Amino acid sequence: MLAALIIVFREVFEAGLIIGIVLAVTRTVPNRSRWIAGGVLAGVVGACLVAAFAGVLSQLFEGMGQELFNAAILGVAVVMLTWHNVWMARHGKEMAVELRAVGEAVASGSKSLFALAVVVGLAVLREGSEVVLFLYGVAASDGGSAIGLLLGGLAGLALGGAVCLLTYFGLLRIPPRALFATTTVLITLLAAGMAAQAVAFLARANWFTSLDTVAWDTGWLLSEDSILGRALHTLIGYTDQPTEMQLVIYAAVVVITFALMRLIGPRRSRHAVVAP
Amino acid sequence: MFAPIIPRKVTLAALCVSAMLPLSAVQAQEATELQVTYDGQFQPGELRAPAGKPIVIRVKNNSGKAMEFESHSLKVEKVVSAKGEAVVNVRAQKPGRHEFFDDFNDKARGTLVVE
Numbered sequence: 001m002l003a004a005l006i007i008v009f010r011e012v013f014e015a016g017l018i019i020g021i022v023l024a025v026t027r028t029v030p031n032r033s034r035w036i037a038g039g040v041l042a043g044v045v046g047a048c049l050v051a052a053f054a055g056v057l058s059q060l061f062e063g064m065g066q067e068l069f070n071a072a073i074l075g076v077a078v079v080m081l082t083w084h085n086v087w088m089a090r091h092g093k094e095m096a097v098e099l100r101a102v103g104e105a106v107a108s109g110s111k112s113l114f115a116l117a118v119v120v121g122l123a124v125l126r127e128g129s130e131v132v133l134f135l136y137g138v139a140a141s142d143g144g145s146a147i148g149l150l151l152g153g154l155a156g157l158a159l160g161g162a163v164c165l166l167t168y169f170g171l172l173r174i175p176p177r178a179l180f181a182t183t184t185v186l187i188t189l190l191a192a193g194m195a196a197q198a199v200a201f202l203a204r205a206n207w208f209t210s211l212d213t214v215a216w217d218t219g220w221l222l223s224e225d226s227i228l229g230r231a232l233h234t235l236i237g238y239t240d241q242p243t244e245m246q247l248v249i250y251a252a253v254v255v256i257t258f259a260l261m262r263l264i265g266p267r268r269s270r271h272a273v274v275a276p
Numbered sequence: 277m278f279a280p281i282i283p284r285k286v287t288l289a290a291l292c293v294s295a296m297l298p299l300s301a302v303q304a305q306e307a308t309e310l311q312v313t314y315d316g317q318f319q320p321g322e323l324r325a326p327a328g329k330p331i332v333i334r335v336k337n338n339s340g341k342a343m344e345f346e347s348h349s350l351k352v353e354k355v356v357s358a359k360g361e362a363v364v365n366v367r368a369q370k371p372g373r374h375e376f377f378d379d380f381n382d383k384a385r386g387t388l389v390v391e
Contacts (some may be wrong), residue, residue, distance in 0.1 A: 003382060004317030053359035054342060063363040066354060078332050130344065133355060134380045204352065212367055225348050241351065 004152030014161025039117035043124025062113025089265030193237015344379035
């Protein structure tokens with residue numbers, strides 16, 4: 001039972017962190033619960049589909065379907081997160097401070113919510129498909145241990161939910177003035193980390209193997225498999241053996257995000273960019 | 277008037293593509309192929325491969341449950357469906373021992389020795 005708990009918790013941990021961040025980012029947006037719940041639901045449905053067709057998916061692209069699918073999912077999430085950041089740089093000020101016509105705020109808020117709901121859905125889909133496969137395997141096997149394993153799995157899911165709430169309430173403790181800047185940085189690094197992960201998947205599929213040399217190994221300092229290592233892996237893309245290409249892409253996403261925020265951000269006066 | 281612009285783009289694209297292609301072609305040529313079957317345990321429990329060459333591990337899952345072939349030190353993880361097969365690419369390694377396992381069943385473990 002404990003083994004099942006750990007296996008499931010490890011998978012839902014990442015999705016829990018991401019949902020917690022998204023909840024904090026959207027705390028002032030009306031109707032956000034509906035969007036995020038929709039994202040989670042779509043993610044669960046998607047996870048079941050991916051699990052059901054895992055065998056087929058695996059055989060695509062000469063056996064590299066899983067890797068390319070993961071890379072594509074991460075790529076879409078990176079675009080959505082970057083778009084959200086740039087969009088917030090332009091409209092965040094109006095939304096948070098002026099709150100002009102309520103209707104307009106809702107309309108513009110839902111545009112950005114859509115991007116984040118997609119990010120939530122993809123995170124659930126990616127992590128969830130493994131949970132579904134594992135629990136299905138457990139349920140399909142006979143013997144009395146199956147019930148214990150299922151209970152363990154459910155407890156793991158609940159713990160993942162707890163991670164999500166902890167992240168959310170932890171971020172809400174940050175004073176509102178600093179929260180916007182904090183979440184902008186968080187989302188940028190989240191996106192950069194996902195882009196670096198996508199590079200790793202492409203390299204494993206032998207699709208993109210340029211600069212595939214490990215730049216350094218910090219495994220002695222912080223293993224990627226420790227709890228902290230895993231949390232940082234999700235949050236900022238920490239990996240103990242990054243390849244050169246991963247570093248290049250990571251830096252590129254950070255630079256491009258801030259460049260776009262500067263270029264597109266200020267609508268009227270330059271002062272409007274400053275976080276509320 | 278527009279003519280010089282397009283060829284330049286095409287050349288650039290061709291350069292990018294040609295810069296990437298030879299690398300993967302070379303890798304595919306030299307890779308060491310290994311085979312491992314899984315039925316609650318890995319068979320064989322120890323794999324051997326030369327250092328400095330990419331490694332391709334073919335995982336055949338004979339069990340009735342999905343499994344996830346995973347190794348922290350090799351940086352690979354791949355779901356293999358029940359009764360399914362999967363190919364895992366590992367980049368060229370220095371000599372050393374690497375543990376791999378089924379992420380869904382921590383009792384199933386094996387080692388890849390790179391020498």
